[in-house]
Amino acid sequence: MVLPTVTFSNGHKMPMFGLGTYLSQPGEVEEAVKYAIDTGYRHIDTASFYGNEKEVGIAIREKIKEGVITRDDVFVTTKLWSNAHKESQVVPTCKKSLDNLGLEFIDLYLIHWPFAFKEGEELLPRDASGKLQLSDTDYIDTWKGMEECKRLGLARSIGISNFNSEQITRILTAATIKPVNNQIEMSLNVNQEPLIEFCKKHDITVTGYSPLGRPGNRYGVKNSWDHATIQSLSKKYSKTPAQIACRYVFQMGAAPIPKSITKERIKENFNIFDFALTDEEIKSIQSISTGERVAEMKEAKESIHYPFNIPY
Numbered sequence: 001m002v003l004p005t006v007t008f009s010n011g012h013k014m015p016m017f018g019l020g021t022y023l024s025q026p027g028e029v030e031e032a033v034k035y036a037i038d039t040g041y042r043h044i045d046t047a048s049f050y051g052n053e054k055e056v057g058i059a060i061r062e063k064i065k066e067g068v069i070t071r072d073d074v075f076v077t078t079k080l081w082s083n084a085h086k087e088s089q090v091v092p093t094c095k096k097s098l099d100n101l102g103l104e105f106i107d108l109y110l111i112h113w114p115f116a117f118k119e120g121e122e123l124l125p126r127d128a129s130g131k132l133q134l135s136d137t138d139y140i141d142t143w144k145g146m147e148e149c150k151r152l153g154l155a156r157s158i159g160i161s162n163f164n165s166e167q168i169t170r171i172l173t174a175a176t177i178k179p180v181n182n183q184i185e186m187s188l189n190v191n192q193e194p195l196i197e198f199c200k201k202h203d204i205t206v207t208g209y210s211p212l213g214r215p216g217n218r219y220g221v222k223n224s225w226d227h228a229t230i231q232s233l234s235k236k237y238s239k240t241p242a243q244i245a246c247r248y249v250f251q252m253g254a255a256p257i258p259k260s261i262t263k264e265r266i267k268e269n270f271n272i273f274d275f276a277l278t279d280e281e282i283k284s285i286q287s288i289s290t291g292e293r294v295a296e297m298k299e300a301k302e303s304i305h306y307p308f309n310i311p312y
């Protein structure tokens with residue numbers, strides 16, 4: 001099977017399906033990434049915040065050493081966390097990620113969130129009362145550092161994550177090098193059609209995170225897999241609700257990146273390229289979207305750069 005790809009405005013290609021690794025622990029993520037690559041995955045998503053770049057890198061390098069893939073066969077994304085948004089922090093932080101991964105370049109380096117936290121080592125800096133400490137660093141400054149990462153060849157492509165349409169407009173106005181991708185939450189619950197359309201209009205591709213609605217998430221958000229609409233599609237196509245969800249995200253024009261450390265699920269989630277939902281079925285899924293997100297980052301709501309205060 002040839003994995004579908006999308007071509008960025010800068011000419012680089014991204015496979016339209018990948019493996020997520022948030023909450024994949026050191027000790028389990030290496031095996032998951034290796035198994036995914038053996039299964040045919042060619043796109044791996046990690047982030048400095050996940051604390052697992054080292055193990056992700058070990059798995060990728062092992063598969064290159066074994067001759068299963070070359071470096072150019074695999075697309076690796078990692079992200080800049082909100083405690084390193086000052087322009088001067090970006091290149092050193094990117095170099096740290098490269099060092100962790102043991103790679104010479106990152107395929108896609110993203111600003112993880114538009115808002116910034118107090119700069120320093122702490123990922124989630126808190127004051128004595130436990131309140132998250134925000135910083136007023138503007139992502140426009142952060143973007144200058146991202147552009148430098150691209151110029152230095154540390155990242156082949158640069159992009160954003162969790163940015164809304166107004167924030168994208170601001171960044172496009174200020175940028176010398178345009179973002180090529182926006183990574184956003186997309187699932188049966190979260191219908192991102194307006195933002196995807198907006199991104200397309202501006203030559204920005206989209207990656208869909210938490211495509212399964214992160215089953216068992218600590219916020220108690222249910223993922224709609226039991227809904228009659230999903231159950232009937234599952235029956236019609238002999239596909240699991242997880243596969244229906246990934247296929248939906250893919251057909252909406254985003255690259256799904258489901259996370260799993262379970263071999264059978266890694267294989268199951270990938271097996272979505274032998275069927276297609278009809279336009280009516282896509283509409284019927286959209287009509288049951290609840291709008292409930294699993295990645296809201298409510299603690300950062302007070303930031304002027306919080307992205308979810310407008311519809312999209």
Ligand SMILES: NC(=O)c1ccc[n+]([C@@H]2O[C@H](COP(=O)([O-])OP(=O)(O)OC[C@H]3O[C@@H](n4cnc5c(N)ncnc54)[C@H](OP(=O)(O)O)[C@@H]3O)[C@@H](O)[C@H]2O)c1
Nearest residue numbers: 020021022209210211212213214242258259260261262265
């Ligand atoms: N840019 C951002 O701000 C952002 C935010 C969130 C996520 N992400 C990225 O997107 C990736 C995916 O999102 P996510 O991890 O939040 O959620 P998700 O992929 O929607 O769900 C992951 C959960 O689903 C389980 N699972 C996987 N396949 C399954 C299947 N076929 N049937 C039943 N359960 C299944 C996994 O369990 P097991 O692992 O135990 O199998 C895990 O608990 C992340 O890992 C991360 O790389 C990015």
